[in-house]
Amino acid sequence: MAHTRNAVTAIVAKDVRLFLRDRFYLFITVLGLVMFGGLFWVLPATVEEQLPVGVHLPGAEALLEAGLDDAGEEGLDVTVFRSAEALEEAVAAGDDLVAGLDFPADFLAAAAAGRPTTVRVLIAGQAPEGLQGALAAGVREIAHELAGNPLPVTMPELDEMVLGVDRAGDPVALREQLRPLLIFVVLLMEMFALASLVAIEIAQRTAAAVLVTPARVGDLLAAKALLGTGLAFGQAVLIALVTGTLVHAPALILLALLLGALLVTGFGLMAGATGQDFVAIVFWSVLFFIPLMVPAFAVLFPGTPALWVQALPSYGLVETLVRTTTRGAGWAEVWPYLAVLAAWCAVAFAAGTAVLARRVARA
Amino acid sequence: MAVTDEPALRADDLHYAYGDRVAVDGVSLSVSRGEILGLLGPNGAGKSTTIKMLIGLLPPAAGRIEVLGMPMPQQRMQIQARIGVVFEEKNLYPNLSGRENLAFFARLFGLADVDLDALLERVGLGTRGRDRVSGYSKGMRQRLTVARALVNRPDVLFLDEPTDGLDPVSARSIRALIRAEAERGVAVLLTTHDMYEADALSDRVAFINEGRILALDAPERLKLTHGQRSVRVRRQVGDTVEETVVALDGEELRALIGRDGLLTIHTEEATLEDVFVDFAGRGLE
Numbered sequence: 001m002a003h004t005r006n007a008v009t010a011i012v013a014k015d016v017r018l019f020l021r022d023r024f025y026l027f028i029t030v031l032g033l034v035m036f037g038g039l040f041w042v043l044p045a046t047v048e049e050q051l052p053v054g055v056h057l058p059g060a061e062a063l064l065e066a067g068l069d070d071a072g073e074e075g076l077d078v079t080v081f082r083s084a085e086a087l088e089e090a091v092a093a094g095d096d097l098v099a100g101l102d103f104p105a106d107f108l109a110a111a112a113a114g115r116p117t118t119v120r121v122l123i124a125g126q127a128p129e130g131l132q133g134a135l136a137a138g139v140r141e142i143a144h145e146l147a148g149n150p151l152p153v154t155m156p157e158l159d160e161m162v163l164g165v166d167r168a169g170d171p172v173a174l175r176e177q178l179r180p181l182l183i184f185v186v187l188l189m190e191m192f193a194l195a196s197l198v199a200i201e202i203a204q205r206t207a208a209a210v211l212v213t214p215a216r217v218g219d220l221l222a223a224k225a226l227l228g229t230g231l232a233f234g235q236a237v238l239i240a241l242v243t244g245t246l247v248h249a250p251a252l253i254l255l256a257l258l259l260g261a262l263l264v265t266g267f268g269l270m271a272g273a274t275g276q277d278f279v280a281i282v283f284w285s286v287l288f289f290i291p292l293m294v295p296a297f298a299v300l301f302p303g304t305p306a307l308w309v310q311a312l313p314s315y316g317l318v319e320t321l322v323r324t325t326t327r328g329a330g331w332a333e334v335w336p337y338l339a340v341l342a343a344w345c346a347v348a349f350a351a352g353t354a355v356l357a358r359r360v361a362r363a
Numbered sequence: 364m365a366v367t368d369e370p371a372l373r374a375d376d377l378h379y380a381y382g383d384r385v386a387v388d389g390v391s392l393s394v395s396r397g398e399i400l401g402l403l404g405p406n407g408a409g410k411s412t413t414i415k416m417l418i419g420l421l422p423p424a425a426g427r428i429e430v431l432g433m434p435m436p437q438q439r440m441q442i443q444a445r446i447g448v449v450f451e452e453k454n455l456y457p458n459l460s461g462r463e464n465l466a467f468f469a470r471l472f473g474l475a476d477v478d479l480d481a482l483l484e485r486v487g488l489g490t491r492g493r494d495r496v497s498g499y500s501k502g503m504r505q506r507l508t509v510a511r512a513l514v515n516r517p518d519v520l521f522l523d524e525p526t527d528g529l530d531p532v533s534a535r536s537i538r539a540l541i542r543a544e545a546e547r548g549v550a551v552l553l554t555t556h557d558m559y560e561a562d563a564l565s566d567r568v569a570f571i572n573e574g575r576i577l578a579l580d581a582p583e584r585l586k587l588t589h590g591q592r593s594v595r596v597r598r599q600v601g602d603t604v605e606e607t608v609v610a611l612d613g614e615e616l617r618a619l620i621g622r623d624g625l626l627t628i629h630t631e632e633a634t635l636e637d638v639f640v641d642f643a644g645r646g647l648e
Contacts, residue, residue, distance in 0.1 A: 003440075003473060010470035014456070014463075021458045205454040209511070212418050212448045213471040214440050 004222075007215040011223035012230075015197055019231070025193045032189050033235060036182040037242035043175035050077040051131070054100035054122075056087040057107060084120075091122040098127040099135055111142070179243055180321040181296040184314065186239045187260050188292060190232035191268040192285045198224055198272025198356065199281050207360050217360055221269075221353050228265035233258055248325045252334065256320040259341045263313055266348025267292070273356040295319070313348060316341030370429075371396045371519050371550035372417065377426035379412050379574075386412040388574035390426075392552075394519070399541065399551040401565030401582075403558065403635065405645065409574035410554035411451060414523050417552065418448050431518055444472060447512030451523040453504040457497035461488050461507050464496060465514055472515040479514075486510040487536055502533030509540055520544055522553040526560055538564055558635040568635065572643040582635055589641050590633020599624035 019025060053076050055064055064080045081087040084102045091100040100122035104110070110117035119139050123132050201207045210220060236257040240246050246253055271284035295318040298305040309315060316337040323329035323337070370393040379387040387409045394400045402410050415421040417428055419439045428435040430442045455464050462479050469477040483492040486506040496504060505525070512520060522541065526534035541564060545551050555561050561568050562582045569579040578585060592611040596619045597604055604626065609615040611630060620628070640646055 006473055007471055010467060013470075014459070014467045017463070018456065018458050204457075205450065205452050206456060208420060209448070209450060209454045209468070210471065211420060212443055212446070213468060213515075214444045214473070215471045216440070 003214060004216070004219055007213075007219040008223045008226065011210070011215070011220060012227050015223065015227045019193065019197065019227075022196075025196065028189060029193065029235065032186055033239060033242070036186060036239055040175050040179065040182055040243040043173070043178060045173050045175060051099070052077045052079065052097050053135075054079045054081050054087045054090050054097045055103070056081040056084050056100070057103040058105040060108065088122060091124050094124040094126055098124045099131055101135065101139060175243075176326050177300050177322075179245060179325055180299060180318045181293075182243065183236055183239055183245065183257070183321065184260070184293065184296045184318065186235050187232050187257075187264045188289050190228065190235060190261075191264040191271065191288065192281070193231065194224070194228035194265060194268035195271035195281050195285050196278075197227070198269060199276070202273070202359055203276060211360070217357055220360060221356055224269060224272075224356065225265055225349070225353065228268050229258075229261045232264050232268075233261035236261060245321070245325055248328065249330060252324055252331060253321065256317055256324075256334075256338060256341070259338065259345050260314070260317040262345040263317070263341065263348050264292075266345065266350075266352035269352030269356045270348075273352070273359040313341075313344035316344065369396055370394065371431055372552060373427075373429045374413075374417060375427045377413065377416055377428070378424045379409075379416060379421060380424060386574050387416070387423075390571070390574070390576055392569055392576065392579060394550040394552050396518070396550050397545055397548045398566045399545050399553065399564050401561035401568045402552065402554040402571055403556065403561040403565075403568050403639065404554075404571035405556055408556075408571045410556075410571055411523055412574075413571070414448075414521050414552070414554055418446060418521050419443055444515065445517055446519045446521060447515065447517035449505075449508050449512045449520070449522040449525050451527065453501070453508055455496045455504060455507060455511070458495060460493050460495050461499070461503075461510075462492040464507060465511060468511050469514050474515060477514055482510050482513060485513075486540065502529050505529055505533060506537065509537055513540075513544070518549060520549050520551045520553075522551065524555055525553060526555075526557070534560075558639070562635050570639050570642050572639075572645070577642040578638075585638050586633050586635065589638045591637070592633065593631045595627075595629040595631055596620070597626040597628075598622065599626055 055078055057064060057080075061080050061082065064078070079090075079097065081090065081100070087100045087102055091097050100120075102120035102122060104117055104119070107117055107119065109115075121132060121135050121139065123135075207220060211217065237246075237254070240253060240257060267288040268285075271281060271288060274280070274284050291312055292314040295305065295309055295312050295315040298309050299318055299322050305315070316339075319337045320334045320341070323334050372392075372394040374393070375391050377387050377390040378385075390409070390413050392400065392402075402413065404410050412421065416423045416426075417430070417435070419436050419442065422436055431445055433442050435442055456467070459467065461483060465477070465479045465482060469475075469479065480489065480492065483489050486509055488503060488506060488510070491499070491503065496507065499507065509522075509525065512522075520541070525541065526537050529537070538560070541551060541553065545566075553560075553564065565582055567580060568582045568585060570577040570585075578589070580588070593608050594611050594616055596607050596609065596616070598607075598619070599605075607619060608631070609619060619625075636646060
């Protein structure tokens with residue numbers, strides 16, 4: 001037992017030294033941490049919910065400007081224009097406005113008299129889908145109100161109930177949504193580094209030299225697994241600290257990151273064992289990399305991910321991170337995801353060590 | 364130290380096949396303490412596979428191995444603590460220094476008190492020990508692999524083509540190290556396809572071809588017993604010099620010596636390669 005501990009420690013120490021001396025992996029590791037950490041803080045922390053809309057209503061400019069505060073509360077950022085041409089130019093430029101309402105000079109009088117009139121709704125190319133319809137409905141409602149004709153419906157009383165954390169007025173910012181993706185990319189980068197260390201050990205037949213000492217195949221596997229998990233976990237924790245992820249349920253997130261590190265280590269051992277050279281390592285790593293990334297991308301889009309996405313090994317990790325950091329979920333809500341992730345870890349780890357043991361024995 | 368009768372390594376009827384291809388087919392050999400046994404054969408003859416089984420990297424399909432009185436692979440760990448191996452490849456960590464390579468392997472053996480500097484000095488790397496192996500020449504790397512094999516002061520040394528592709532100076536220094544280890548009482552098994560190396564280093568030589576041992580004896584005895592000893596006779600015949608090669612113990616030689624114009628007589632000994640060709644019907648390349 002003491003000898004196994006000694007052999008594992010010696011191999012891990014040697015591999016850490018080799019890792020630190022490999023300028024390429026050291027460079028991409030540091031670059032990854034700096035870049036992803038920086039990217040998180042550069043991304044906007046809040047979501048801009050006010051729609052910038054331009055309005056041209058001849059003769060009522062002063063009235064409109066007086067009512068701008070009310071518009072802000074309704075989620076509109078209204079700019080009053082003195083001419084139709086200026087409004088059209090501003091909307092066409094698309095820099096500040098997503099839409100414009102160009103009322104005719106006789107709009108108020110015509111609407112109040114119930115006469116037909118035409119309002120131009122100008123929509124910028126990048127405006128959200130549905131904005132045109134919403135603005136048209138708004139204009140019709142204003143016309144009805146001015147004509148003294150209330151809408152032909154009676155609004156029902158609403159009993160609103162928010163389930164989960166009430167994020168009204170505080171929607172999930174892009175950087176919050178990207179957080180699992182950033183952490184996961186760091187984990188996957190370590191999968192690549194581990195795969196490379198393993199493949200080099202086999203290709204250069206240094207593994208054979210190790211195995212004619214009292215060190216066993218199990219010692220070599222344990223050392224590689226420890227190193228891979230340590231590297232991946234350490235850096236995932238670092239990026240989690242940089243992005244402020246650990247302020248939400250730290251124990252839960254640390255467990256999720258540890259399981260994630262074990263998962264990528266399993267895949268890293270597989271990629272390393274199958275890889276013969278640098279190109280092969282890249283090929284096998286990318287082959288695992290892409291499907292593992294899918295759940296992290298899926299959270300960027302609204303709605304529940306497809307069943308096949310939920311079946312991917314990394315889904316449990318991503319879902320745990322998302323639910324914990326953006327919805328304040330606790331153990332009770334995420335344990336099923338952690339359980340599935342742990343099961344996938346066991347599978348990936350068993351497969352990785354089996355493939356590597358077989359490869360080392362043949363080396 | 365003289366060669367003792369006590370075998371440090373014994374292999375009986377070893378067999379191994381890679382799929383349908385038989386690599387080792389009934390190899391038996393033994394090496395005593397202080398003895399150097401050369402396993403001589405062409406590439407693909409089964410030398411490396413035999414060594415891999417003896418050092419515990421491959422389990423034999425059949426046969427028995429005993430190293431230092433312990434069965435392999437049952438006592439693999441205890442055996443591997445007392446053997447040293449030089450692989451055909453220079454399988455070192457290029458991003459570690461020579462000293463760090465040795466220190467790592469010393470740790471694997473659980474040895475904390477190895478004088479690594481003395482070991483590096485012994486293989487002629489005393490001044491380069493702290494340089495990274497990536498900057499070493501082929502000969503330096505090979506000397507480092509020999510140093511690595513000696514890090515645990517082994518009782519049995521396995522050397523797979525230890526001087527293959529080296530310049531004469533590096534090869535000579537490695538041979539000197541091997542001889543010194545044998546004199547210390549280490550049993551040495553070396554594989555080579557270089558007949559000069561086998562002849563110069565080995566107390567006994569085993570010819571191996573297509574996975575089988577064809578002959579096993581002292582190089583001198585093999586050459587005397589199986590080789591054709593001959594004599595090269597040069598005579599002045601008129602204005603020309605006539606050269607004739609005849610058998611050492613034949614009537615023809617007596618007849619030649621009796622004639623006029625005798626210039627020189629040189630005895631010629633068969634080489635190990637000649638003997639190998641006799642046995643295997645093919646050369647060593």
